[in-house]
Amino acid sequence: MDKVAIGLQGSVWMTVGGEQLGGAGRVELLAAIAACGSITQAAKAVKMSYKAAWDAIDAMNNLAGEPLVERLAGGKGGGGTRLTQRGRQLVDNFRIIEVEHARYLRQLGSQAEGIADDLLLIRRMAMKTTARNQFLGKVAELKAGAVNDEVTLMLPGGQRIVAIVTQGSSDSLGLGPGVEAFALIKASSIILVADSDGARFSARNQLAGAVTRVQTGTVNTEVVLALPGGGTIAAIITNQSASEMAIAVGSRVTAMFKASSVILGVPA
Template sequence: MTQSPDEAAREPLELAGSVWFKSGERTLGGASRIALLAAIHETGSITGAAKAVGMSYKAAWDAIDTMNNLAGEPLVERSTGGKGGGGTTLTRRALSLIDTFRAVEREHRKFLERAGAAIEGFAGDWAMIGRIGMKTSARNQLYGKVASILRGTVNDEVSLALPGGQIIVAVLTHESTETLGLTEGVAAFALVKASWVILLVDDGRGPVQLSARNQLRGTVSAVTRGAVNAEVSVALDATTVVTAVITNESVDQLGLAQGQPVVAAFKASSVILGVTG
């Protein structure tokens, strides 16, 4: 049964946060990857560890390969002997990472508890600070919550509801959905490069017949011309803006100007989804 806003408001507020290990600009991993390492240590096999943390065997190995690559040294030592990989062990470096992560996580929890007790509105502000501090090469960084997940044979179709109610659809592999921990209601962000966004004049007659699954309606808020291309910002609502980079010629042909209704379109395969914790 869905809670009413009044019922949700009466529930006690709690702080939430997560710890991630970084080396320079590289993110090695957070709680889920450290849990996988700990499970490997406890079970002695990739199969057992994957089951213990709720991952598929392939997703577990993908995470291990990523951690080994980013660490610059082995954390998990492969062993021969079939799919189960019996006798798989962690290096001393990996064991040290587990201990350090758990110690830092304990202190992180204490910090959140102290800050939550001392600072009014800390939980919401802290989450927002994490989102706005994110750095990527994608111009469009759109925050929302997972509205639905449609499972396919190989890939999943994930719908992300933006604050204003419009939906972004992304196509990603089962392993990616699993690794990111995507379920209905989970907060996530969508990354879309400005060069992937196509603009169309909105005639108000409904969805345009395009192969692009995502068609977001808004109004032009700014047009910044360069020598060859122009950067066009489209306000979807009071809080969300999508930016497209198109040629100056296209701006002229479409007659784009501030306040004009347009549709920002891009393929579901062009959307990269991520989570902050």
């Protein structure tokens, strides 16, 4: 599939003490006042109501700590509105900042292709869930059933995770071969087997790895396994089970869990 060009955009906003002084819109209003000498004409020029214009001016004057806009005394021309020296300076400086900001975005945009992948990764890492184990992969196979679908997810390390989900969930997520999805498995749903000795198990998912971390608590122990390809999987077992299995860093064990224990999702 052809890559779509990615561009970066952004706006400059000014704040005072955490309060919003304004951005390009309010600066345009100030510039229009300087050009028109009339709040009425300036408001029309920037497509703003007269009241909204004065509300914005009052807010800017208050936040700036000194007037940016002032009224002129009435006379033959009926008076008017103009920028103070501070107001003119603010408009000029904002224009300079906008130019520098645009140049910065152009420079950053030249690296956008590489940045885009990292932004997607950051979004995935920002996902919050109670499930200890989170795996991202692509749907390798989907078997439709009368009520439930069996979905096989291929992980980057070559492992496969099988999940059983309702057809309604499968349809709403848009699952199908090639679709990117993530699997969530609670650590408490995982059973560890140190030596199967040829035994067979009904659990569809069996991921073998080496123990890299053992954290013992008052009642339970958290065991983390390193999987081929760089992934990890964590299991919570009782302290007694950990002791009887002689779980230690370097031990080779297999993490097993039912397909019905897997929750599937798709990136937003």
